[in-house]
Amino acid sequence: MSDIPPASQDVVGDQPIALEDVVDRDALDDLCKSIHALFGIGVRVYASQGALLANVANELELCRYINEVPGSRAACGATVSAAKSVAPGDDGEVTHPCFTGLAYHIVSLVHEGRRVGRIVLGPYAPAGLREPPPSLAETDKRLDVVQASELAAKVPRVKQEALQRIAGHLKETLELIIFSSHKAWVTSKLHLYSVRESYRELQDKTTRLEQTLTRLKEVDRLKSNFLATMSHELRTPLTSIIGYSEMLAEGIAGELAPEQQEYVRTIHAKGEQLLRLIMGLLDLSKLESGTMSLRQAPAQIGPVLNEVITTLAPVARKKDVELAIDSDGVPCELAADAERLRQVFINLVDNAVKFTPKGGKVTVRARVTEGPALSGGGDDDDDSAGAVLLAPLLKQVEIRVSDTGIGIPAAERAKVFEAFYQVDSSSTREYGGTGLGLSIVKRIVDAHGGQVSVEGNEPNGTVFVVTLPSAQTRRAALPSRVPPALA
Ligand SMILES: Nc1ncnc2c1ncn2[C@@H]1O[C@H](COP(=O)(O)OP(=O)(O)OP(=O)(O)O)[C@@H](O)[C@H]1O
Ligand SMILES: [Mg+2]
Structure with missing residues (x-):
């Protein structure tokens, strides 16, 4: 059995183990020191590849003298290197003699059946040593054999059995240290691997x-393109259906019987409904793909809201819902596409009226407020919190559309801006519509650098809050925050 090189097969993952990697040097040093203090014998521990891991020994007077004589010094060097590399026998031990008559005792260190290093004890004087052998005088003629003999006599004598017991104890203790150090090493390696x-x-x-x-993203882009193309292609024939049904209803192609009139009017109404849906889809796909061009022009919110109220007043009256506006004196210039803003508030007020029962009230309020610069797009990025803290307060317009209607449960409020999402999606739902209005609202508001949110109204109903930055705020916004559609 020979000593194992460090690239042994004992691996954790693909890492070979070596004694120098796994053994705790301080523990090893302490142990060797205590042996040396107790028995006065030098102790050295080598790893299998020859690295010296512990060295606790006092130079003997004899050795010091020998090292002063060149020929003897060379012989000493040869003995030491032989002691380092000599192979212990099957029992893992061997005694290596020195030319001075002293000796080294070498013991193999074994871990998991493999020799992973060695202990070298010595030099010591075997118990039976009387005087140095003739080999001492042969190393160099200049060596004073008498002096060397006197110095050799001072080296403590050690019985072979005592030495073997010391070596045995040391070996067992060291192997225990190796075992526990190796365990800790394996655990840390496994942790590292995991x-x-x-x-x-x-x-x-x-x-x-x-x-x-x-x-x-690619699928989303294809979907938007598909929607845009399809909506466009559907619109053309639909315009004909609406136009011809209108002409028929007006009797341009001849008088119709009352029942025929009713059918034709239904065709016309459903055609209009379908057209609104298609236009909504077209808007949404354009906004999603960023191909909707928004005109950035000076605009005031007051006239936009007044126009919306005028448009929806007949619908509200028909439902017996009061429609009120409070937008006087909103002295704040916006940089916006007024037509698109009109679309935003038509959607919001239309919803408010639609979801408010008879006798309810819808109020539109606008006021100028101050707030931190709003983000350019809808998505928050990492540094937006910091930017908000540092940003100066800038002018903005806040528009609140409140109703006293059925309300939106708190858990549903974030979802209503998703396309096609409706709080009541059952087939028996009471209210018409396709669920596109609010997703269009959100995208248009985002594209204007604004924000839209929804709150509950007290005691019942809903409030949609739209915040739009003033023209001055938009100019102050960082270029990267200006939405592409308006940049
Ligand atoms: N003012 C409101 N009060 C109560 N629920 C509302 C209100 N506004 C919106 N909702 C809820 O949010 C859903 C989504 O609104 P959205 O405007 O997107 O779609 P819609 O009105 O159903 O259809 P469309 O606007 O496409 O004709 C509505 O179906 C409704 O459930
Ligand atoms: Mg709607």
């Missing part, structure tokens, strides 16, 4: 998520 493995898995997942995101 952390590395988790990190690798995380990286894999991130890569897969990125790929999925890219694919989803």
